[in-house]
Amino acid sequence: MLMDVLSIVVYFALGMLLCLVGYKMFDVITPFDLQKELDDHNLGAGFAIAGMFIGIAIIIGGVILP
Helix, strand or coil, X not given: CHHHHHHHHHHHHHHHHHHHXXXXXXXXXXXXXXXXXXXXXXXXXXXXXXXXXXXXXXXXHHHHCC
């Protein structure tokens, strides 16, 4: 039981770390400042980031869970 909880915590931390790395990479390759666009309430930028997170989560989930 304890090992199951520990593996969940490790997979969660790994998933969050990889999502953060993916966000930073997405921020670098886009020609505009994502934080500024989000602060200006740009819905298009918000949807792009949401889609990016969903895509990265699907990929990470497929890699972590065989």
